[in-house]
Amino acid sequence: MEDQTQIFGLRAIIEAVTSGKTIDKVFLQKGLHGELFNQLESLIRAEGINTSYVPVEKLNRLTKKNHQGAVAQISPVEFHDMETLILQIVESGETPLFLLLDQLSDVRNFGAIIRTAECTGVHGIIIQKKGGAPVNGDTIKTSAGAVFKVPICKVDHIKDAVFYMQASGIKVVAATEKTNQTLYDVSFKEPTAIVMGSEGRGINPSILKVVDHKAKLPLLGEIESLNVSVACGAFLYEAVRQRL
Structure with missing residues (x-):
């Protein structure tokens, strides 16, 4: 097709x-x-x-x-300039909430994340120019049209976006199992950017070295990880819970 x-x-x-x-x-x-x-x-x-x-x-x-x-x-959408978007949100007086997607590869996961991001008030999604899932027809369908409502920015490297967020006063939290801290131990009330990794590799180790916090979801069963879009939803709704 x-x-x-x-x-x-x-x-x-x-x-x-x-x-x-x-x-x-x-x-x-x-x-x-x-x-x-x-x-x-x-x-x-x-x-x-x-x-x-x-x-x-x-x-x-x-x-x-x-x-x-x-x-x-x-791309069916126009991408935003990350620096301009961050400045707009900071100047608006709102508490920034951003998503950084480190080379997510599945378009349906990407679409599902965009949909959840729209529902949870995410101000922008940052993706890398190379190596990630495209914004195509499947992305649009899975996002239920949310792709047209949430600003998406492309950067050369996610690590550059991490540094820029930090320089702008935005705390960067990595969703990773490589920590003893759970997401319930982290405050999402201040300006925050959440990093989600790719389906197979997770977050690049070089990015994990520079984030402000690492947090994981407690897993009580035998399976070692969740689908990335489900995990992202859990992180975003914990941010919503704390901010309400």
Whole structure:
């Protein structure tokens, strides 16, 4: 099933990038060469666009059209500037609550998190430009439209966002099992950003080294972890409980 947020063909993608379209990801055919292909490669590299080199069969599954070895996913939302957004929230007098997603890979988890974020008053979601789930049709559907209501920002590295949050007076809390402290031991009443990790790896160790607090959910059964969107919901609603 083709996604309305897709474009295909070398010239079409080049035109989309040069005209300022927000491209989430480009899929390029492995082993392909040529002047136009090389031009597209150079362009997306210069723009820092997330790229995957895939077999032609993958491209054929993405679209039935003549893709010429390239398919791009266009974001259906406009991304916000993180620094501007933080300044706006701080100046508004509200107590900031942000989410930092460290390379979450599943679009349905991403959509579910956005939906919960909207319901819990999150002021913005920060994602990394490369390595994370795109904002596509599945994200929109799973978020129940919340993707159009919660500001989403893209940064080069999540660690940079952590440092900027801290410099702005926002405490950064990592949701991780690598601690003895539970989320009920942490105060969410002051300006806070919560970091959630990817489904398989969790939060990058380099990020865990620089956060202000680490907190985990108490698990009373035999399974060692929760789905990331469920865990995120528990953290956000504890923040809501404390702030009410």
